[in-house]
Amino acid sequence: MKPTHIEHIGxxxxxxxxxxKYYEEVLGLECYxxxxxxxxxxxxxxxxxxxxxxxxxxSTSADxxxxxxxxxKGAGIHHIAFAMDNVTDALKEAGEKxxxxxxxxxxxxxxxxxxxFLHPKSTLGVLTEFCGKK
Amino acid sequence: MKPTHIEHIGxxxxxxxxxxKYYEEVLGLECYxxxxxxxxxxxxxxxxxxxxxxxxxxSTSADxxxxxxxxxKGAGIHHIAFAMDNVTDALKEAGEKxxxxxxxxxxxxxxxxxxxFLHPKSTLGVLTEFCGKK
Numbered sequence: 001m002k003p004t005h006i007e008h009i010g011x012x013x014x015x016x017x018x019x020x021k022y023y024e025e026v027l028g029l030e031c032y033x034x035x036x037x038x039x040x041x042x043x044x045x046x047x048x049x050x051x052x053x054x055x056x057x058x059s060t061s062a063d064x065x066x067x068x069x070x071x072x073k074g075a076g077i078h079h080i081a082f083a084m085d086n087v088t089d090a091l092k093e094a095g096e097k098x099x100x101x102x103x104x105x106x107x108x109x110x111x112x113x114x115x116x117f118l119h120p121k122s123t124l125g126v127l128t129e130f131c132g133k134k
Numbered sequence: 135m136k137p138t139h140i141e142h143i144g145x146x147x148x149x150x151x152x153x154x155k156y157y158e159e160v161l162g163l164e165c166y167x168x169x170x171x172x173x174x175x176x177x178x179x180x181x182x183x184x185x186x187x188x189x190x191x192x193s194t195s196a197d198x199x200x201x202x203x204x205x206x207k208g209a210g211i212h213h214i215a216f217a218m219d220n221v222t223d224a225l226k227e228a229g230e231k232x233x234x235x236x237x238x239x240x241x242x243x244x245x246x247x248x249x250x251f252l253h254p255k256s257t258l259g260v261l262t263e264f265c266g267k268k
Contacts, residue, residue: 006184009140011258
């Protein structure tokens with residue numbers, strides 16, 4: 001496999017509105033979409049920086065993955081998503097190389113893209129996502 | 135200010151050699167440089183993914199910033215660096231907008247680039263770097 005670029009960086013925030021204000025007013029970025037991903041119990045806001053998205057994630061439920069992450073580690077960088085030409089093949093290859101997979105096959109993520117996660121215990125503490133293309 | 139792209143993502147690792155092996159053999163990236171930054175008490179390895187670098191950081195001393203980070207939070211994503219046309223101006227503007235600065239003026243970072251850090255207490259938990267261009 002060979003990632004083509006960093007598709008996005010996921011950042012856990014406690015308040016999406018306040019965080020959007022910071023990314024817009026301080027860093028000069030522009031929020032181009034807000035989306036709720038019910039499956040992940042998150043509300044997300046997207047900003048483009050070059051070819052990479054910043055994806056802010058606010059939990060819609062304390063027992064969702066972002067709610068648990070913030071409780072344990074505090075708000076901050078949550079995961080990195082690598083853009084892959086073929087997420088199915090990339091997950092399969094990672095599994096064959098001994099990586100523990102959260103998703104053995106792709107599922108549908110934000111923006112309707114195919115996604116799959118690798119477990120941070122197999123990726124040196126970095127929650128890693130593979131993300132398809134439109 | 136307006137970041138042009140994500141210059142790099144800094145990842146704290148406990149063992150640079152083992153981590154390099156993972157990024158090369160599993161993710162298919164290529165380490166193009168290894169560098170020691172004495173000032174930061176780190177040894178770094180660089181990988182290009184599209185326009186963004188992955189910067190792996192191994193502490194050369196337990197009392198360095200990466201050593202302390204790993205002790206507190208474990209290995210994982212450490213910081214995001216935004217590429218800025220002018221780091222001096224960007225730091226000044228962030229300071230004027232109320233952001234607490236670790237570096238009020240730029241200093242020299244890895245690869246000889248001008249860099250400056252914003253404090254995570256002012257950036258919603260994300261250790262944020264501004265990074266100049268060659």
